[in-house]
Amino acid sequence: MRAYYFDNVPGxxxxPHDSGKSVLLEKLSALGVHYWSIPVSPSGEPDEEAVDRIARERDYKNRDVIDVSRQGLGAAYESKIKMFFEEHMHEDEEIRYILAGSGFFDVREHPTDNWIRIAMHPGDMIVLPAGIYHRFTLDEADRIRAMRLFKDEPKWTPYNRGHETDANPIRGEYLRAIGVGA
Known part of the structure; x- marks a missing residue:
């Protein structure tokens, strides 16, 4: 995993959209983002023991694996990639453990509202807190295979950024948790 400020250059x-300004893990942690490095086997198999330990600690009960690629998503590929890159939040944590491929999660820094880009590769596990504005995209390799973990039944309803979402109680809880206020 490598984090840096997004350069905001069109394209x-x-x-990578790398501004050349790195972001430390401590900054991500202050935004409520959690990170683990959990090795993946050469064949792309997860370290189930390590994942199970984290799942127990954080009360994750369900999981699945998604292949975000032209092959994996078929006819829905273009619309899904567009949807994933819309700035949004969820009312639940978003947990991803990268098994193969690579991609980027972008999260909003507060109070500046700058984008921080997080480059993810096999073995990276990230938890985005409920209420954080974020987006996702593949990189030029155009494929990522990831394990998704959930506290309850799988939910990933996106709430695109706007006045109504800014007023969402989960968004307010997130801002209070990071010390920004609501």
Missing amino acids: DQRL
């Missing part, structure tokens, strides 16, 4: 969202 393909799958490019």
Whole structure:
């Protein structure tokens, strides 16, 4: 995992868009983002023991695996990639453990509202807190295979950024948790 400020230069969202300004893990942690490095086997198999330990600690009860690629998503590929890159939040944590491929999660820094880009590769596990504005895109390799973990039944309803979402109680809880207020 490598984090840095997004350069905001127009162009393909799958490019690195690296401003050259790195972001430390402590900054991500202050935003409520959690990170683990959990090795993946050469064949792309997860370290089930490590994942199970984290799942117990954080009360994750369900999981699945998604292949975000042209092959994996078929006819829905273009619409899904567009949807994933819309700035949004969820009312639940978003947990991803990268098994193969690579991609980017972008999260909003507060109070600046700058984008922080997080480059993810096999073995990276990230938890985005409920209420954080974020987006996702593949990189130029155009494929990622990830395990998704859930506290309860799988939910990933996106709430696109706007006045109504800014007023969402989960968004307010998130802002209070990071010390920004609501």
